[in-house]
Amino acid sequence: MSLRGALRRVGWLLPGLFLFMLALELLKKGAAAVGPLLRGLDVGGVPGALGFGWLMACVVLSGSPVAAIALALLAARTLSTEEAFAMIGGSRLGASFVVLVIGMLDDLRNRRTEKRSAYIGVAALVSTAVVYVPALGLGLFALRAGAFEGLRLEAYAVGSPLAAIYAPITRLAASVLPAGLLFVAGIGCLLFAFRVLDRVLPDLQSRPTPVSLAGRVTYQPWFMFAVGLGVTVLTLSVSVSLSLLVPLAARGYVRRENVIPYILGANITTFIDTLFAGAVVGHPDAVRVVAVLMATVTALSLPIVFGFPYAFERLVDHLARGATRSGRSVAWFVAALFLIPLLLMVL
């Protein structure tokens, strides 16, 4: 990347952070209107919050904004610590839905009967669920046991100067808009902030990397896990990391042996932006819930990658192949993807 290109990217950082923090403030101020809505939808307790986060991630086609919203709701005391934790976990369960949607459209467009694109989306969702569901249970246990209780990360250095700018804006918005609209404006601002922050990310696509052979060569699981971790530190999104495989793999194909550990790695570092959101929302447990989830996901992913990666690949491949065997099986999978969170919400 040229110096000019680097400077242009850095130039997007400040507006991106500003919009991100403004969005969190708008969400916090508008959260008062969301409490009755959540109660109206019967969203309460850990299962309800889990289902709500999951469903919302499917609807907005991304997990990170939903996780940030969960933290804003926590900061506004609309959600309890455990509910925010569950909603963030749920957001990850639905986060790869966008990969599945695009894969399905791609298969339909190409009338493909094999090497289905939908496979990647299903593999991402299944890999995530197999790790996250037990990680959520373990994390709840850890939260109740007081894990990371002393952990405080507060982004005053970034927050204070920007707060001086966004505080009058949020005050004005709060005086003009009703709380519900304020919350919706916050969601819109958050989605826009993520788009702006995307411009800050380095252009990995034009760089030669070991992943350029991922469609032809089979890598060891720990290697692809590390690549998934590393790439997602830069992209912050599992979906974007998966999309990066396209130009990196050069030919539009990737070996399934490579993609499963890659997703496991990506699923850990995708929390970095949520961790940042936790540091700026101003709730003592905000960073803690993200840290607990990151820790439990990591604790469950490492034995898989280093202990029994092939059995895990076999399980995910078996499920993903079953779910993408025909158009009907994909439809059933998608239906389950919406029905399970709905069921959790009405529990």
Next chain:
Amino acid sequence: MLEPGADCLVYVDPAPRGEWALAMAALLPGRERLSFHLLATEEDVRADPGLLKKARARLAGARTLREVTRSGPAEHALVAEAAEWRYGVLIVPPAGRNALQRILKGSRVATVVRSVAAPVMVARRPPPRLGRVLAAVSGGRSGAVVAAASELGAGLGAHVDYLHVSSEVSLPFAPDEARPAEAGALDTRAAARAALAAHGLSGPLLVREGLVVDEVLEAFESGAYELLVVGTGAGDSGAFGREDVTERILLGCAGSTLVVPPG
């Protein structure tokens, strides 16, 4: 590989598994035209001075029989011997190490396969006759596997099936121009078919989709095959971060396996 006069190195192991290598050597087609070199470690011969004599008796009728001893362990003896003589094939029984022993000492057959340039036949419970052979052809480097499998199949009068496992899945975000326009060497299935055609084989190519190691082993088991022929990754499987698929197939296969280096 087994042309008349070819040299075959057979590792003579005093353990019961040693019999597997001798039985497999005896099954090779055209034994009377082959030269067998019986290798044992000095330590094993000291412990059982009649070890190589008994092995000679099992391969009676061969064109020539030569006894060789080298200092152990077995994998070092095999690699050293293969470096000094141009062998058509090495026949080795597995050491029978469990997972923990493999972590501590490594795998004997995997070490040999990695270290020698000749085809290596890993003998496991050979049947009285080799009637069904499965050759796993992966694409660009399939020529040597197809040649070895067809040669063995013809010599043994065995039925040979050629299997290609497609592990690739499409990436949903790929623009159309990134899709392979049946792109020559990198379209692995087309390359596998081309390798069959180059050897005058017009039979069907069995195709499975899934994880390569699992699909190959599953096809071998479910098809009741007696010999699996696989290729090696032309030396790049040892590169940093790369998976040695051949080694996993070799260690996971319940039957005998012939590992063929690229031609």
